[in-house]
Amino acid sequence: MWNKLARCAPLFLFLVLSGFIFLLRNIGSIENLNLKTVSALNQLQYQISTALQPRSPLLGVRNLSQCIYPSQDQSPDEITEEKLLLGLIAWPDSPQRNPPFQRSSSPFSSSFFILNSRIQFTVGEQLEALVRMHDFQGRPKQHGGDFLLARIHSPELKAGAIGKVVDHQNGFYSVYFVLLWAGVLQVSVTLVHPSEAVQVLKRLREERPDRVYFKSTFRSARSFETTECNLCLPSSHRPLCNFTDPHTGEPWFCYKPRMLSCNTRVDHTKGGYLKHLLTGRERLFFQSNVNIKVPILALGSDEVTVESLDNEGKYTDQSKLERRTHHNTVKFSPAGFYYQDAWVSNTGLIQQFNNTSITECLQGKAVHLFGDSTVRQWFEYLTEFLPDLMQINLNSPKNVGPFLAVDSEHNILLKYRCHGPPIRFSKVSTSELRYIANELDDITGGKDVVVAFTIWSHFSTFPVEVYIRRLRHIRRAVLRLRARAPETLVVIRTANAQALDPEYSLYNSDWFSLQLDTVLRHMFRGLDVVLVDAWEMTVAHSLPHALHPPPVIVKNQIDVFLSHVCPVKHK
Numbered sequence: 131m132w133n134k135l136a137r138c139a140p141l142f143l144f145l146v147l148s149g150f151i152f153l154l155r156n157i158g159s160i161e162n163l164n165l166k167t168v169s170a171l172n173q174l175q176y177q178i179s180t181a182l183q184p185r186s187p188l189l190g191v192r193n194l195s196q197c198i199y200p201s202q203d204q205s206p207d208e209i210t211e212e213k214l215l216l217g218l219i220a221w222p223d224s225p226q227r228n229p230p231f232q233r234s235s236s237p238f239s240s241s242f243f244i245l246n247s248r249i250q251f252t253v254g255e256q257l258e259a260l261v262r263m264h265d266f267q268g269r270p271k272q273h274g275g276d277f278l279l280a281r282i283h284s285p286e287l288k289a290g291a292i293g294k295v296v297d298h299q300n301g302f303y304s305v306y307f308v309l310l311w312a313g314v315l316q317v318s319v320t321l322v323h324p325s326e327a328v329q330v331l332k333r334l335r336e337e338r339p340d341r342v343y344f345k346s347t348f349r350s351a352r353s354f355e356t357t358e359c360n361l362c363l364p365s366s367h368r369p370l371c372n373f374t375d376p377h378t379g380e381p382w383f384c385y386k387p388r389m390l391s392c393n394t395r396v397d398h399t400k401g402g403y404l405k406h407l408l409t410g411r412e413r414l415f416f417q418s419n420v421n422i423k424v425p426i427l428a429l430g431s432d433e434v435t436v437e438s439l440d441n442e443g444k445y446t447d448q449s450k451l452e453r454r455t456h457h458n459t460v461k462f463s464p465a466g467f468y469y470q471d472a473w474v475s476n477t478g479l480i481q482q483f484n485n486t487s488i489t490e491c492l493q494g495k496a497v498h499l500f501g502d503s504t505v506r507q508w509f510e511y512l513t514e515f516l517p518d519l520m521q522i523n524l525n526s527p528k529n530v531g532p533f534l535a536v537d538s539e540h541n542i543l544l545k546y547r548c549h550g551p552p553i554r555f556s557k558v559s560t561s562e563l564r565y566i567a568n569e570l571d572d573i574t575g576g577k578d579v580v581v582a583f584t585i586w587s588h589f590s591t592f593p594v595e596v597y598i599r600r601l602r603h604i605r606r607a608v609l610r611l612r613a614r615a616p617e618t619l620v621v622i623r624t625a626n627a628q629a630l631d632p633e634y635s636l637y638n639s640d641w642f643s644l645q646l647d648t649v650l651r652h653m654f655r656g657l658d659v660v661l662v663d664a665w666e667m668t669v670a671h672s673l674p675h676a677l678h679p680p681p682v683i684v685k686n687q688i689d690v691f692l693s694h695v696c697p698v699k700h701k
């Protein structure tokens with residue numbers, strides 16, 4: 131507390147001094163001490179009070195129960211669905227609260243081995259590996275909950291696919307792969323977070339949804355004020371402005387400015403990230419090169435040799451693969467795999483698009499992109515790649531949008547707009563702050579209309595119920611759109627894996643992303659929407675994970691996307 135005050139003291143002094151200077155400058159025209167001056171003084175006072183207010187760590191745990199489903203009650207079906215979704219992503223609790231670091235899972239003393247190792251496999255067969263986790267003292271772990279990722283790859287063929295990890299909750303994990311191409315295939319298993327770290331992430335998700343916070347500026351004539359905003363704010367100590375969306379009922383609040391009214395809000399910005407969220411012991415569970423995304427080594431060989439079925443080098447015929455794997459129970463089948471750095475999908479032929487064929491494909495079409503920066507990458511990729519697709523200058527802030535591009539010769543329209551709050555963008559003006567569901571309601575739709583959205587990353591700091599509610603609104607809007615214009619193509623780009631360090635993990639861990647992604651896939655299952663599986667496409671690739679995947683991965687996402695917009699016509 132004293133530490134904080136000491137840090138704020140220079141700022142306090144500065145503000146007091148500038149207040150005096152302000153007064154001195156205005157003292158000559160004291161009769162003009164009008165509303166403006168009062169408001170400026172008030173602003174000053176407010177800044178002083180916020181500067182001195184210890185930030186949220188001292189406010190303690192926020193009570194979220196009133197934030198999750200505020201006014202609208204869920205229907206019985208929705209309650210059932212939510213239970214099912216939460217069950218789907220349930221993660222085992224640790225038997226011991228706050229264990230010492232030495233007892234936490236260590237990638238260095240853990241290992242995996244290939245179970246059904248043989249001299250030779252053929253394409254389409256399954257491979258199974260078993261992971262045995264140990265702690266830093268070499269003792270075998272007796273419980274599960276570690277977050278592992280696995281992939282199988284052939285570096286010289288630029289080929290890769292993900293494996294499925296099954297937690298046996300006793301320190302053992304099975305990993306299942308399908309061998310989808312011929313060659314020498316190498317198995318990799320990575321410890322993303324030990325179970326002890328996942329417990330911390332679970333706690334933060336429920337107790338500290340304010341660990342990323344937001345701000346808005348309120349402006350009227352020459353006075354302005356900035357206050358904190360979030361999906362949920364403790365209302366006990368200050369009045370709130372209620373910016374709950376009237377159409378969807380999505381909640382959003384800001385602290386009311388001292389002098390200005392709530393309807394003077396002009397923008398929304400990312401406020402910042404709370405620090406000092408962890409205890410000293412918890413910090414040890416989040417160390418780069420120790421227990422964040424560290425490979426687990428193989429006992430014995432980590433390679434297998436796979437022979438082709440038809441001497442083509444890789445399987446090309448899905449039905450052949452299905453026949454082959456029919457007799458064995460397939461424990462897992464990935465959405466696709468890379469071969470020569472090109473994505474091969476199990477849901478249809480993926481074409482390789484060049485600039486000419488993209489233009490042909492999009493001729494006469496309107497493409498609406500909605501969501502976070504990972505779908506903005508599609509806009510950037512297409513406008514950079516297609517010289518005839520001219521971006522119109524809307525004077526939108528860089529990286530924020532909205533963005534618009536047209537190719538008037540080929541009658542192509544491409545739009546991008548970010549999703550509504552919570553969004554951690556630099557500055558979105560209030561007039562451009564829109565919810566995807568409401569935007570979808572404004573689209574007529576039709577056979578030449580394509581809608582693609584992605585929404586995940588900015589929800590990772592909130593309880594999953596918040597995400598479920600958002601997706602329900604979007605799902606309803608998708609159903610309305612498909613009801614009035616059944617030929618409209620709807621595409622969802624899923625979450626992707628990203629680079630993690632100790633700090634970033636607390637806000638953006640892949641563990642949060644995967645939980646949300648599981649919910650999303652389930653909620654849109656069977657709805658005739660296309661998924662672009664960015665999760666598999668980042669985890670299967672050899673390039674390091676990044677929030678914004680590198681160009682080769684974006685190219686493959688675009689190829690998958692366009693292969694659904696312009697499928698190969700069968701005779």
Ligand SMILES: *[C@@H]1O[C@H](CO)[C@@H](O)[C@H](O)[C@H]1NC(C)=O
Pocket residue numbers: 193194195196
């Ligand atoms: C949170 O608030 C709800 C009602 O607003 C109340 O019923 C509940 O007891 C509170 N929980 C805690 C832990 O304070």
Ligand SMILES: *[C@@H]1O[C@H](CO)[C@@H](O)[C@H](O)[C@H]1NC(C)=O
Pocket residue numbers: 200201372373374376
């Ligand atoms: C905010 O407004 C919505 C409707 O506009 C209302 O249902 C909700 O109860 C309000 N919340 C608070 C905390 O005032």
Ligand SMILES: *[C@@H]1O[C@H](CO)[C@@H](O)[C@H](O)[C@H]1NC(C)=O
Pocket residue numbers: 482483484485486487
């Ligand atoms: C672009 O792709 C199409 C179809 O795949 C192909 O016919 C054409 O030759 C390619 N054009 C260029 C310039 O590579």
Ligand SMILES: *[C@@H]1O[C@H](CO)[C@@H](O)[C@H](O)[C@H]1NC(C)=O
Pocket residue numbers: 485486516517518
């Ligand atoms: C497509 O790209 C090639 C080279 O990559 C270039 O020569 C050609 O002009 C481009 N065509 C169009 C229509 O942009």
